[in-house]
Amino acid sequence: MSLRLSIDRIxxxxxxxxxLDGCRFEFEAGKTYALIGSNGSGKSTFLRICALLEQPDKGAVRFFCGDAEQxxxxxxxxxxxLVLPKTGVFNSSVFNNAAYGLKIRGIAGNEIKEKAARILKLVKLAGKSAQNAQTLSSGETQRLGIARAMVFEPEIIFLDEPTAFVDAESKGIIEELISxxxxxxxxxxIATHDLHQAERLDSQILSMTEGRLKLL
Ligand SMILES: Nc1ncnc2c1ncn2[C@@H]1O[C@H](COP(=O)(O)OP(=O)(O)O)[C@@H](O)[C@H]1O
Ligand SMILES: [Mg+2]
Known part of the structure; x- marks a missing residue:
């Protein structure tokens, strides 16, 4: 059963x-939401709190599986x-970076190889598996960062302006992967300033204004 996120007056x-000022929203599982709002409106803060990396002062972030709160x-x-606008990579090969999330989850070695190889192919980095990740271009680095987040197939992914610093080619690859x-x-x-991107991803548009979320 899918994981569902509920934001209660945070x-x-x-x-x-x-x-954020009494922000509330019920996210439906399986949908894509584009979070828009001017600089400083609180999008990144909202995403960090949703991803449980920071605590709200008031209110609650709740996750449900069916009716059971997790x-x-x-x-x-x-x-x-959560994927940040500029993801960091480890001083190791592209492959090891992609495999990391699987290793810490105790996945078997052959499955790691298969999954990491598959995701690197999707972000068009298969040919660079052996290269040190720190020598990638910024677009490639961001593709790797997203691959690393997606390789373990999270139920909910938060993306904070994931294509803000990449060129058109990487943007296309990233959007394809998100789709x-x-x-x-x-x-x-996904927090984005690009309404066309929101449309391409077939997303529901949520606007952050004065600390509150509104579905447009
Ligand atoms: N850790 C922090 N400490 C102090 N102020 C912060 C912190 N994080 C965010 N802010 C402030 O909160 C406001 C919202 O920031 P942010 O969530 O990054 O907005 P957005 O992502 O929409 O541009 C800004 O005024 C920012 O300076
Ligand atoms: Mg931000």
């Missing part, structure tokens, strides 16, 4: 400035992931 302030523990945390992911009944929540 608020967050930094140094007395309210960023505790914020490692089994849940392994089903969600494939969505075809598998996973939930995608």
């Amino acid at each position: 608020s967050k302030s930094y140094d007395g400035n309210a960023v 505790p914020h523990e490692i089994p849940l945390k392994r089903k969600i992931t 494939k992911f969505k075809d598998r009944q996973r939930t995608v929540i």
Whole structure:
């Protein structure tokens, strides 16, 4: 059964400035949501809180499987992931970077090889498996960062402006990958400034204004 995210009146302030102010939304499993809003409107803060990397001051982030609420523990945390606008990579091969998320989940060696190879093919980095990841171009680095997040097939993926710093070719590859992911009944929540991108990904548009979310 798919994991479902429910945001219940979350608020967050930094140094007395309210960023999120009673934000609420019920995300449907298997859909893609594009989060839009001006710079500083709180999109990244919202995504970090949803991905359980930061706590709200008030309100709750809840995950459900059917009617059963899932505790914020490692089994849940392994089903969600956040990709940042500029992902970091380890000082190791492209292949090892792609395989990392599978290794820490205790997946068997042959399955790791197969899954990492498959995802690298999807982001068009199969020919660079042996190359040190730190020598990739910025577009390739971002493709690898997304591959690394998707390789373990999270149920919900949060993407914070994943194509802000990449060229058109990498953008196309990344969007294709996101679309494939969505075809598998996973939930995608992507912050973007690009309304055309939101359309290409066939997403529901959520606007962040004055600390609240509104479905457009
Ligand atoms: N860790 C933090 N400490 C202090 N202020 C922060 C922190 N994170 C975000 N902010 C502030 O919160 C506001 C919203 O930021 P952010 O969530 O990054 O917006 P967006 O992603 O929509 O551009 C900004 O004014 C930013 O300076
Ligand atoms: Mg941001």
